[in-house]
Amino acid sequence: MSDDSGVAGSRIGQIRILEQLGAGGMGEVYRGFHELLERPVAVKVIRSEKRFGSDSRARFLREARLLSKLDHPHICRVYDLIEQQDKEYLVLELIDGQTLPRSLADGLSHDHKLRIGAQIADALAAAHEHQVVHRDLKPENVMLTAAGEVKV
Numbered sequence: 001m002s003d004d005s006g007v008a009g010s011r012i013g014q015i016r017i018l019e020q021l022g023a024g025g026m027g028e029v030y031r032g033f034h035e036l037l038e039r040p041v042a043v044k045v046i047r048s049e050k051r052f053g054s055d056s057r058a059r060f061l062r063e064a065r066l067l068s069k070l071d072h073p074h075i076c077r078v079y080d081l082i083e084q085q086d087k088e089y090l091v092l093e094l095i096d097g098q099t100l101p102r103s104l105a106d107g108l109s110h111d112h113k114l115r116i117g118a119q120i121a122d123a124l125a126a127a128h129e130h131q132v133v134h135r136d137l138k139p140e141n142v143m144l145t146a147a148g149e150v151k152v
Helices: 054-069 100-105 110-129
Strands: 015-023 027-034 039-046 078-083 088-093 097-099 143-145
Touching (some): 015 039
Antiparallel strands (some): 015 027
């Protein structure tokens, strides 16, 4: 992946940004390393043109707070939200795996596909119990871990 924003190689607080992992509608996602906690993380950089107005920002912050409190095996953990003058960063659990489309391309059994669907539904139900709605659910936003488990 190319990095046009100059984020790779930089630091955000205690996090060293290593490489770009992907890009989507809201921004780019990078592999990072939290040096104080000594753990790998994913860092989503919110694109400047997608930064929030006061209403959208309040909703995003409320959802980020709720998500950071969720502890579910099929929901990606939110560790932090870092706001700087020119950018916002969402610090997430780094998932060792690949996107659902890549996993499907590798060929999965019918039973595994059914298990994936059930795990996605379980994750969404857990989020909905806390009034959190995933606003961009699509195969590219579903990860399968190296063990074949879902992370939304």
